[in-house]
Amino acid sequence: MTTTQATVAEVRSEVRRFLADELAAGSFRPSCDAWIQGHSAEFSRRLGQRGWLGMTWPRRYGGGGRSALERFTVIEELLAAGAPVAAHWIADRQTGPLLLRSGTEQQKQRFLPLIAQGRLFIAAGMSEPDSGSDLASVRTRAVPTATGWRVNGRKVWTSHAHRSHFLLALVRTEARDDDRHAGLSQLLIGLDSPGVTVRTIGAMTGESHFTEVTLDDVDVPAEQVVGRAGDGWRGVVSELAHERSGPERYLSTFPLLTELVSGGATDGETSLADVGSATARLWALRSLSLQVQDLLERGQPTDTAAALVKDLGTRLEGDIIDITRRAAHRRPGRTGGAALSELLGAAQLAAPSFTLRGGTNEILRGLIARGLEA
Ligand SMILES: Cc1cc2nc3c(=O)[nH]c(=O)nc-3n(C[C@H](O)[C@H](O)[C@H](O)COP(=O)(O)OP(=O)(O)OC[C@H]3O[C@@H](n4cnc5c(N)ncnc54)[C@H](O)[C@@H]3O)c2cc1C
Numbered sequence: 001m002t003t004t005q006a007t008v009a010e011v012r013s014e015v016r017r018f019l020a021d022e023l024a025a026g027s028f029r030p031s032c033d034a035w036i037q038g039h040s041a042e043f044s045r046r047l048g049q050r051g052w053l054g055m056t057w058p059r060r061y062g063g064g065g066r067s068a069l070e071r072f073t074v075i076e077e078l079l080a081a082g083a084p085v086a087a088h089w090i091a092d093r094q095t096g097p098l099l100l101r102s103g104t105e106q107q108k109q110r111f112l113p114l115i116a117q118g119r120l121f122i123a124a125g126m127s128e129p130d131s132g133s134d135l136a137s138v139r140t141r142a143v144p145t146a147t148g149w150r151v152n153g154r155k156v157w158t159s160h161a162h163r164s165h166f167l168l169a170l171v172r173t174e175a176r177d178d179d180r181h182a183g184l185s186q187l188l189i190g191l192d193s194p195g196v197t198v199r200t201i202g203a204m205t206g207e208s209h210f211t212e213v214t215l216d217d218v219d220v221p222a223e224q225v226v227g228r229a230g231d232g233w234r235g236v237v238s239e240l241a242h243e244r245s246g247p248e249r250y251l252s253t254f255p256l257l258t259e260l261v262s263g264g265a266t267d268g269e270t271s272l273a274d275v276g277s278a279t280a281r282l283w284a285l286r287s288l289s290l291q292v293q294d295l296l297e298r299g300q301p302t303d304t305a306a307a308l309v310k311d312l313g314t315r316l317e318g319d320i321i322d323i324t325r326r327a328a329h330r331r332p333g334r335t336g337g338a339a340l341s342e343l344l345g346a347a348q349l350a351a352p353s354f355t356l357r358g359g360t361n362e363i364l365r366g367l368i369a370r371g372l373e374a
Pocket residue numbers: 036123124125126127128129130131132133134156157158159160353354356357358359360361362363366
């Protein structure tokens with residue numbers, strides 16, 4: 001679908017008006033890393049009512065039938081404003097597209113409309129205590145039963161499982177010594193199912209978005225396997241392309257940059273040069289991210305480009321913190337006051353996670369190197 005500049009401008013103004021109204025009503029305060037830490041089920045529902053979740057999905061599944069560019073415009077405005085979008089983020093960004101691609105008709109009808117309304121939240125259950133970078137080594141196991149699968153194992157670092165309805169878990173359904181990527185499956189597990197225990201893990205930021213999910217003889221109906229049993233690796237790889245390539249990978253600290261500039265702490269030549277350089281990098285990343293969204297929409301491979309967005313983007317997010325710190329050091333008293341200090345403090349505490357979540361930068365550089373070799 002081609003989207004005109006006029007449509008994009010219209011969508012952008014509509015989101016900005018909405019955000020201004022929400023800010024005026026005091027429904028949120030702009031924060032860094034709000035797509036992970038800013039959880040508000042109410043805010044997500046309001047986005048759903050506006051048609052800003054599941055935007056590109058077909059209307060028959062409750063989606064908006066809009067273009068990828070319109071969705072991109074909405075999410076970059078929400079992220080730039082530091083709005084609380086974490087509740088629906090995983091379901092809207094990656095589970096919905098996965099269900100559209102590999103889900104059954106029944107799964108699409110059951111899950112997609114609720115996700116698009118901002119009423120169904122899904123947590124990503126990939127990492128385990130000894131399986132992070134090497135995801136194919138997951139040890140959570142599911143064995144067949146008369147009605148589906150019985151699952152035992154443990155997931156960790158699962159964002160917002162305590163506030164979500166389902167966990168999309170990567171589990172081993174078959175031991176395959178010949179091919180470690182085979183024999184894995186993705187199961188949608190109801191987080192209120194008997195045998196599921198969710199424990200929150202405190203983060204340095206003071207927020208508890210992380211959880212550990214223990215699965216103890218959890219029965220999962222056969223109709224909650226996503227894609228073909230044994231073929232879960234393919235689903236995970238496709239989710240990761242969505243997970244690594246969006247504007248959230250370079251805009252987590254954007255509210256800090258805005259506050260720095262609007263607070264007038266950038267008068268000095270060096271600070272201006274720093275902000276100029278960060279802006280140029282942002283703009284280049286935005287082009288790359290847009291290209292990946294286009295490729296994703298056309299079903300083209302994007303692993304290398306998505307890894308590039310995340311590696312370069314998360315480095316920029318960290319550099320924006322350094323730029324702000326340097327400006328604050330050079331021009332004490334001109335750094336925009338309490339709002340900037342608060343944003344800076346919170347961003348510094350969140351920063352170590354930027355290059356870890358969604359695959360570490362070391363792993364991504366390995367992927368990029370192999371992708372460029374091929
Ligand atoms: C804020 C945040 C939110 C998260 N949310 C989720 C979530 O919702 N769901 C979920 O499933 N997971 C989540 N994670 C987990 C995240 O995906 C993992 O932390 C990440 O994949 C790294 O795995 P690990 O922590 O086990 O580190 P490890 O894999 O143990 O890696 C440790 C170190 O060794 C390096 N390393 C490992 N292997 C190699 C290699 N082959 N070559 C070079 N270096 C290597 C890594 O780069 C890293 O520096 C989240 C993490 C964070 C920080």
